Every structure is written in C-alpha cells, then in structure tokens.
Amino acid sequence: MAQKPITIDSVLGGWSESYYLGSRGAFNVSLGIDPDYAIGQTKSSGAIVPVGYEKFADLTGYPKWIITNPKTADTYVYSSADFIKYDANYSEASLTLPTSGAGNGAVYYNDYIYLATPTDIARYGQLSGTPSLTNNAWTGATLGSLTALTNTTYPSISGTSIPNHPMFSHSDNSVYVGDVVSGKGVLHRIITNATGTNDGSAFNVIDFPYGYYPTCIGNFGKDIAVGCIQGSANATTIQGEAKMFLWEVTNTDTFYDEVPLGDPLVTAIRNINGNLYVWSGNLTSHRVRIYLGNGYFKEVCSVDDCPPPFQGAVDSEKGKIYWGGSTTYPESTASVFSYGSTSNLGMGLHNVVRSTATGANARITALKAIQSNKLILGVGSDSEKQLEKYSATASIDSTFRTMVFPINRRFQIEMIKLSLGGSVTDSTVITPKVYVDDGSDSEALKVINSTNFSNSERIIKLSSTKIGNNNFFLDFAFSGTTSLPILLPITVYFKLLDNE
Numbered sequence: 001m002a003q004k005p006i007t008i009d010s011v012l013g014g015w016s017e018s019y020y021l022g023s024r025g026a027f028n029v030s031l032g033i034d035p036d037y038a039i040g041q042t043k044s045s046g047a048i049v050p051v052g053y054e055k056f057a058d059l060t061g062y063p064k065w066i067i068t069n070p071k072t073a074d075t076y077v078y079s080s081a082d083f084i085k086y087d088a089n090y091s092e093a094s095l096t097l098p099t100s101g102a103g104n105g106a107v108y109y110n111d112y113i114y115l116a117t118p119t120d121i122a123r124y125g126q127l128s129g130t131p132s133l134t135n136n137a138w139t140g141a142t143l144g145s146l147t148a149l150t151n152t153t154y155p156s157i158s159g160t161s162i163p164n165h166p167m168f169s170h171s172d173n174s175v176y177v178g179d180v181v182s183g184k185g186v187l188h189r190i191i192t193n194a195t196g197t198n199d200g201s202a203f204n205v206i207d208f209p210y211g212y213y214p215t216c217i218g219n220f221g222k223d224i225a226v227g228c229i230q231g232s233a234n235a236t237t238i239q240g241e242a243k244m245f246l247w248e249v250t251n252t253d254t255f256y257d258e259v260p261l262g263d264p265l266v267t268a269i270r271n272i273n274g275n276l277y278v279w280s281g282n283l284t285s286h287r288v289r290i291y292l293g294n295g296y297f298k299e300v301c302s303v304d305d306c307p308p309p310f311q312g313a314v315d316s317e318k319g320k321i322y323w324g325g326s327t328t329y330p331e332s333t334a335s336v337f338s339y340g341s342t343s344n345l346g347m348g349l350h351n352v353v354r355s356t357a358t359g360a361n362a363r364i365t366a367l368k369a370i371q372s373n374k375l376i377l378g379v380g381s382d383s384e385k386q387l388e389k390y391s392a393t394a395s396i397d398s399t400f401r402t403m404v405f406p407i408n409r410r411f412q413i414e415m416i417k418l419s420l421g422g423s424v425t426d427s428t429v430i431t432p433k434v435y436v437d438d439g440s441d442s443e444a445l446k447v448i449n450s451t452n453f454s455n456s457e458r459i460i461k462l463s464s465t466k467i468g469n470n471n472f473f474l475d476f477a478f479s480g481t482t483s484l485p486i487l488l489p490i491t492v493y494f495k496l497l498d499n500e
Contacts, residue, residue: 007489008402008474028473029330032354032398036320036342036373039421039485044343047421048486050478052394053377055356056090059385062160063378064103065312066368067113071127075368075376076113077387078106080160083115083124083133090389096133098122105165106312109175110192116165116177118151126196143190143201152180152213155229155265157283157307158326158363160380162267166311168217168224172249176205176224178214185212185228187247206247206255211240216311218269220276220291223248226255227266227278242266242280244291259295263287267308268323272316279308279323286325288339301339301349305329310365313378317369318342324364324377327351330399330475334362334379342373354397359383396429398478400486404438406471410497413464413472416445417493421485423456424448429480436468442475449480467497 008027037049061081068075073088076095080103085093098115105116112125114137121138125131137143154162166178175190185208191199208214212228219225224247230240242265246257261280268279276291277300286308289297306325313324320340327335334355340347352373355362359381366378374390413434430448435441443466446452453460466472472494476486 006405006492006494008492028401028403030351030398030400031327031331031333031335032351032396032478033400034338034350034352034373036352037483037485039487044341045421045485047488048400048476049421050396050398050400050483050485051353052391052396052398052481052483053353053356053388054391054394055386055388057084057086057092057387059084059378059387061103062380062385063366063387064160064163064310065106066366066376066378067106067108068368068370069108069113069127071111074127075370076106076124077366077378078113078115079103079378079385086387095124098133099135104163105167105177107167107169107175109169109190110173110194110196112192112196114167114175114190116149116163116167118164119148121149121165121177121190123196138190138201143192143198146188146201146203149177149179149188150181154213154215157267157310158361158380159382160363160365162215162229162310163312164213166214166217168219170219170224170249171222174249176217178217178226179204180213181207183210184208185214185226187214187217187224187226205252208245208255209258212243212245215265215267216269218276219271220246223256225269225271225276225291227261227269227280229265240264244269244278257295259291265308268311268314270314270316270321272321273319277321279314281308283307288321288323300347303327303337303349306337312366313364315367315369315375317372320373322352322367322369322375324367326361326363330401332362333357334364334381336364336367336375336377353377355379356388356395356397357381357384357386392483393481395481396478396483400476400478402474402490404471404473405492407468407494407496408470410467410469410499411472411494412497413443413466413468413492413494415493416462416464416474417491418460418462419487420448420458420460421487422482423458424450424453424484425456425482426450427480427482428484429478430484430486431477431479432462433475433477434464434466434472435475436466436472437470439473441468442466 039045061079216227247255263280266280287302309323336353362381
C-alpha cells in the first residue's frame, strides 16, 4: 500500500558520524558540499551545492602555513621545503627559503613575516617597502642575539610532523614562540616596534612541566592558551594526556591553570568571536570543543576518521570555522570541514571541500580563508604537495548522502522527486543511487545529464524498483564541470509490502 512520502527538507543541521541521526533535518555525510553558497540571487541558499577546487601550484614540501597580511594583497606559503609568494591573481614568486627552514612555524607581525626554522627564526620584510629575508634574526643582532631554539622531534600525522615551533601574535604586541628547553616546553617572546626594531625580545618567558611539548598557541581573552602534548612518539604509542595551559602574560612566575584534555594529541587552538576552540584527538579521530573556563568544555562536534588539524590548517570567516584534514567515508580523500555559517544558516558540521589530490595519505595541511566561502588549500600526500583554490569551472567531485530512513518492514521505493537550482546542461552529471538495509544493497538510478533529461529540466523524477527490508538512504554523486545544486525538499515515494 502507498504511504505518505518522506521528505528531506533541510541540511542546516549538518552531518554527524552517527549512522542514524533520528532527524530529517540532518544527513549522513557529504564531500565537497557547501550550503552557504549562493544560487542566483539567493545568498546562503541552504541547498545541496557542490563545490569545485583546482590545483594552481606544485610544491616541494608539505605546506604548513598560508599567511596573508594587512600591508599588501600578497599571500605567503611556508612549507617544509618552500617559501613562496602569490599575488592576488595567483602569480607565483619563489622566495629564498630560510636556512634549514622546514615549516616549523610562521606568523605575520609588524610588517614582517616571521619564519621559524629548526633552531632559529628568520624574517621577511618590510612588506610595505622592498622586502628581503634576514636569516638568523633570532640568534643574530636583529632580535638581540638570543639562544638558539631546539629542534625537538614531534609526532607525525599522515606523513608529516607537527610543527615544533608554533608562533602566535598576541594583543600585547608580542609574538610568542613554542620551543622545548631541557625537556620542558617553553614560550619565547618577540617584541619589536612598528618598524621592526627589537624592543625587548626574550628567551624563555614561561615554561611548562617537564615532558610537555607546545604544539599550538592562542588567546583566552588577554591571556595566552598553550596546547601541549606529552612526548614525541604518539604516532605509535599514547604516552600521556595532552593539556592546555593558561598564562597571564604579566605573570613572570608561572601559568595559572593546567587543563587536562582527555586526548593524547592537541594540535590547534583558536579564539573565534570570543570563544576558545580546541582541536584534540588521536591519529584516527578528533573532536572540537569550546573552553568554558574552570576546566569545563562544550563539545561542538567530532569526526571519527580524521586526525586533528595542524594549527596552520584552521581559519574562520565571520561565524564560520574551517579546518583541514582527511576522511575515509564515503571515500578516502583530503578534505575541509566547516562548522557554522557565514550567513544565517545556523551551526552544523559540513564537509565543504574535496581536494583534487589522489596520492596515498592525502591531507589538508594548511588553509586560509581568502574571500567569502573561498579558501586557499595546502595539500600533501605521499606523492603530491600542492596548493588549490576555488574555481567555478573546476571538475566537480562531490557527494551528498542522506540520513538513514527506518521503515522497519519490507518496502519498495517507487519514485524520487527533486528540484535543481538551474537547468540540466551538457556539462551536468549527477549520479543518484538508492541504498537499502544499511547499505548492503543498492540500485543505480537514471543519471541526471543532458542525454536522459534533454529538455533542460529543473524538476527531476527518478523511478525506482528497489526493495528493502529495514531502511534506506539516498546518495548523489556530482561530477562534470557544472556546479548544479539540488534544492530541497527531496521527496521519496514508497509503498509497504507484505513481509515474506
């Protein structure tokens, strides 16, 4: 007998690692789908919008930091083997790599780009003039002939090590630099005036307990928050619990709080709109939390098949947070996750970019928000190191998978009705499938292209004969070169059958 149709009417709740969400406003998973993108005159459409990126540069090493600045329209990329500048049109200029530079840390500060190397800090600037590279600025006269940094071995994630000298420009007109001295994590301080002249830079202004290595630095109000891991072999063995240390910068004695994180790795900390976000986890999964103070966190979301992101692979735009990594479900690929919206679509976890990289262990190792809902990505795999950017003409490779709808008895899908955000064209390719019984069986439906829908349709009806016993979900794979969105609602017509 025919049943009232099921509708999928919203993607605003985002997706979760839970296989069944129990809400028609959520979905199971996505790759390269961003509901914040506009359709025609509709800004932040809330639709199923596939997004395409393309490679625009090859690198020698893993990109670790992508840095913009308020002085010029140029973007700087510091990898484990490159230092490169790109103008607003993505024209490339290779710059001199700091001596032994390996992407150990980087930050913009007072008209210069500061670049940590294994044992020193170089700087490039002044950006507003005729910039040049000064090697050994830390140990040389530029910043006061200070003690060399220590090249401590940090754990590797997907083939590349966590940067061992994270840097953070704080509101007290200082840059804080992570290091390990005699087995203890420490912070050094760089202070200059507006023209870059040293103004009291100092070695080891605060230290942490023995065995804690700083991996990321942010701010908690006017205070400094430092994420530290224990030991260097977390790649194979959980050696201890990561912690976050909070320090009031005028206190010359010690930090004032030590917050256990419950995970072996903490790799990124960022204050966004007054909230301190912390990314922590292990080599296979991570979670994102907001620190509430007094040792308490609010968990925002979790991802079960991706290690936590590097500090340089986290950014934000208005209320939307981006972080890079990888995923294995529904396919293995480097990708970008987001939480929140640049408009009014509310909060929710989405996978908004799928990388073009195809090598083993592909991962987003750096990213930067450049324009509204558009990023520059640094991607590394065993065989590729590259930069990618948004392109309206890129080859699309996106996936949207609905939640699992429980029927709990024998049923047959009869028809699926949906609307498109434009007409079918010669470059439209959307491949729909119906999966039943927890994905154990499937049926490929008619491909949405100009051969099967030759009248430039915007309303699509897909017939099905698929029979299931328990539940079903829909999968839409986008390819071609047209970013043609699917609008909501999607309506699924089905009938119940006699149990055999």
